[in-house]
C-alpha cells in the first residue's frame with residue numbers, strides 16, 4: 131500500500147507538468163478494436179499535434195478524453211487526478227473542451243443559444259438571455275468574429291458556423307482544449323485568427339490538442355506531436371526534432387515519395403464546355419473548357435462561387451442562362467439525372483449532407499448511383515454485380531472498413547470521403563467534378579485520390595476539381611482557373627502558377643460602385 | 644453579409660413568428676368570411692361557443708407541440724383523451740368524488756406519458772411506433788374501465804365538475820377557454836423562458852449536438868411526453884364535462900387534430916422550429932372550419948374534404964413562403 135503510494139507520489143513529482151495523461155487506453159466498437167494500448171499526454175501551455183491516417187483513432191481518443199465515449203480499459207489522469215468514466219458534463223466541469231471534427235450545431239437556435247447549450251445561465255427560474263448574449267458577444271469579439279449573438283446558426287456559412295463552434299469551446303475557459311480539424315472549413319483570414327488565439331491561449335497556460343490533415347499548418351502552431359497508426363501509439367516527441375517526411379512515414383508506415391504525383395497525357399479533343407453560365411449572384415458569366423487528358427483545378431477563396439458553379443453545372447441549382455456542351459453537343463441539364471445521363475458526375479463538398487446517406491451501409495451508398503447498371507429489367511438488384519462493384523471501389527481507393535455492411539457514418543472522415551468518390555468509379559463518365567475531394571483526408575489517402583484523378587485523366591475523362599488547398603491545386607492541375615466573387619478572374623498554367631499569383635487573382639473583387 | 648435587422652424584422656424572423664402571423668391572418672380571414680356568409684355564425688352566442696369548441700383542440704395541440712418540437716410525435720393523444728374521459732366518467736357515475744376521479748385519470752394519463760417517454764428516449768424506439776403501441780393500449784384501457792360500456796350520465800353526481808370545466812363563464816368567456824388560456828400561459832413559460840424549454844428545441848434541432856453539450860435528452864423528451872399526456876387528460880375531462888358521460892370512442896383521431904393545429908401554426912413535424920403561439924391560430928383555423936362550414940350548410944362529407952384541402956394548402960403556403968424567400972444556400976465556396 132505505502133509503497134504504491136510512494137510511487138504514485140513520486141510519479142506526480144516527475145509528471146507534474148502533464149495536465150492530461152492517458153495510458154493503456156483500449157476501445158472497441160462492436161468488437162472491432164480501434165484503440166490498442168494507446169498512451170497520450172499533454173502539458174499546460176503547449177500545442178500537441180495529434181497525427182495519424184484516417185481511422186487511426188484520433189477522434190476516438192479525444193472523445194474519450196472529453197467524455198463522449200467511455201474507454202474499455204486504461205487510465206486517464208487529468209490534472210494529476212485519476213478519472214473514472216467521464217461524461218461530457220463532467221469533462222467540461224474539469225475544464226476539458228472539444229471542438230468536434232463534424233459541425234455539431236443546433237441549426238434552429240441562435241449563436242448565443244448554441245454557445246450556452248447545456249449550461250444555460252438562469253435568473254431565478256427563467257433563462258438569463260441578456261447575460262448570455264452579452265457574454266457571447268465578448269467571446270466573439272475576442273475572436274474578432276463579426277456576428278450577432280441572436281443570429282440563427284442555420285443562416286450562417288459553414289465557416290462562420292465553425293467559428294461559432296470554436297467560440298463555444300473557448301467560452302468555457304477550458305484548460306484543456308481539443309481541436310479536431312478546426313480549419314477544414316475556415317478561410318485563410320479565419321485560420322490566421324485561429325492561430326493567433328491558439329498562441330494567446332498557450333500563454334494563458336491552456337493545453338491544446340490539435341488534429342489536422344493539413345500538415346503545412348503544423349509549423350505555425352505545434353510544439354510536440356503524437357502519432358497514431360491503426361489505433362496504436364507510434365511515437366511522441368518535440369515537433370522541431372522531426373522532418374515532415376519523417377512524421378509522414380510514422381503516420382502511414384511507409385515513405386511517400388511523391389506527394390503530388392503527376393502523369394503526362396497528351397491533350398486531346400475538347401470534351402466539355404460551359405458557355406456564359408449564369409446562376410444567381412455567385413455564378414456570373416462562367417466560361418470554361420475541358421480537354422481530354424487534363425485536370426483543371428478551380429482555386430479561389432471561400433465564397434468565390436466555386437461550389438455554386440459546380441452545383442449549377444450539375445443541375446442542382448437552377449441556371450439563369452448559359453449552355454453546357456459535352457463532346458460538342460449541347461445538353462440540357464435541369465436536374466442531376468440529366469447531368470449523369472450526359473456523362474457528368476459530381477462528388478460534392480459536404481459529404482455528410484450531400485455526399486452520403488449516412489444511415490445506409492457503405493455498400494448501399496456505393497451502389498446507389500449505379501443501380502441502373504446493377505438492376506435487371508424488373509428492377510431487382512443483381513447482388514453479384516453489386517458485390518463486384520463494391521469490392522472494386524473498396525480496393526481501388528483502399529477504403530478502410532470492417533465490412534461494407536456497416537453504416538457510412540461509422541467510417542472515419544477520410545474514409546467517408548473515399549466512399550463519396552468511389553460511388554462514381556463504375557460509371558464511364560466523360561466529366562468528373564470533384565468539390566474539395568481531399569478535405570479531411572490524410573496524406574496517404576490524398577495521394578490515392580490524386581492517383582484516382584490521374585487514372586481518370588489517362589482514360590480520357592475530363593477532371594474538374596475545386597480545392598482550397600493551393601499546394602494541391604498547383605501540384606495536380608494541368609490548368610488552374612481562379613474565381614472571385616462568382617467570376618473567373620484568371621487562368622494559369624502550372625508553370626506560371628505561384629501562391630501569390632493565385633491569391634492575387636482570387637482577391638480581384640469588383641470595385642464597389 | 645451581417646446586416647443589422649430592425650427590431651420588427653428580428654421579431655418577425657425569430658423562430659416561427661412568421662407562420663404564426665400567417666395563420667392568425669388566415670383565422671381572421673375565415674372569421675370574416677363566415678360572418679358575412681352566415682348570420683347564425685356571427686351571433687354572439689355562437690362566437691362564444693366557437694371559442695369553446697376551439698379550446699380542446701388547442702389544449703391537445705399544445706401537448707403535441709411540445710413533442711413535435713423535439714422531432715418526435717405523440718399518436719397516443721386521442722386514446723389518452725378517451726381513457727381519461729372514461730376513467731373519470733366511470734368513477735363519477737358511480738358516485739366517487741369528481742376531483743378525486745380527475746386525479747385518478749391524471750395518474751393513468753401520466754403513466755402513459757411516462758411509458759411513451761421511456762420507450763422513445765431510453766429504449767430508442769421510433770416515436771411513431773412507440774406511441775402507435777400506447778395509442779392502442781390506452782384505447783383498450785378506455786374500453787376496459789367500464790367493462791366495454793359507455794358510462795352513465797354524470798349530471799346527477801358531478802354537475803359541479805361539469806359547470807367548472809364547461810358551463811361556467813367569466814367575463815363572457817367560458818371556463819373551458821380560460822383553462823386553455825391558463826394552460827397555454829404556463830406551458831409557454833416553460834417552453835420559451837426556461838432551460839427545459841431551450842433543451843426541447845436543442846434536442847429537436849440536433850440530438851447529437853445537444854447530447855454532446857451535456858443536455859439530458861432522456862429527461863427532455865420524457866418531459867414533453869408528460870406534458871402531452873397532461874394536456875390529453877385535461878382535454879378528456881373537458882369532453883366528459885361537455886357530454887355528461889364517458890364514451891369509449893371519445894377523442895378518436897384527436898392526435899391528428901393536434902398535429903394539424905401545430906402544423907398550421909408553424910410547428911414543424913421535423914423538430915426544432917415553431918413557437919407555442921402557433922397552436923392558437925392553428926387550433927382556431929381547425930375549429931372555425933368545423934363550426935363555420937356547418938353554418939353555411941355544407942354536409943359533413945364536404946366539410947371534411949374542404950378542411951383537408953385547406954390544411955394542406957395552409958402548410959404548403961407556409962413552406963413555399965419560407966423556401967421561396969430563402970437565400971441561396973448559406974454554404975458558399
Ligand SMILES: Nc1ncnc2c1ncn2[C@@H]1O[C@H](COP(=O)(O)OP(=O)(O)OP(=O)(O)O)[C@@H](O)[C@H]1O
Pocket residue numbers: 159160164182183184185186187188189190191231540541542543544545570572
Ligand atoms: N461510433 C462508432 N461506431 C463504430 N465504429 C466507429 C465509431 N467511431 C469510430 N469508429 C471507427 O473507429 C476507427 C477510428 O475512428 P476515428 O474517427 O477515431 O478516426 P480518426 O483518426 O479521427 O480519422 P479521421 O482523420 O478520418 O477523422 C475507424 O475505423 C472508425 O470506423
Ligand SMILES: [Mg+2]
Pocket residue numbers: 188189190231310542543
Ligand atoms: Mg477524426
